[in-house]
Amino acid sequence: GLRVxxxxxxxxxxxNVPE
Known part of the structure; x- marks a missing residue:
């Protein structure tokens, strides 16, 4: 559902977090 x-x-x- 939404949680997925x-x-x-x-x-x-x-x-995608840049270091």
Missing amino acids: GINLALAIALH
Whole structure:
């Protein structure tokens, strides 16, 4: 449901975090 989408967006955001 909605929570899956949030987790997916969160995972993508974490992968895109610049160091």
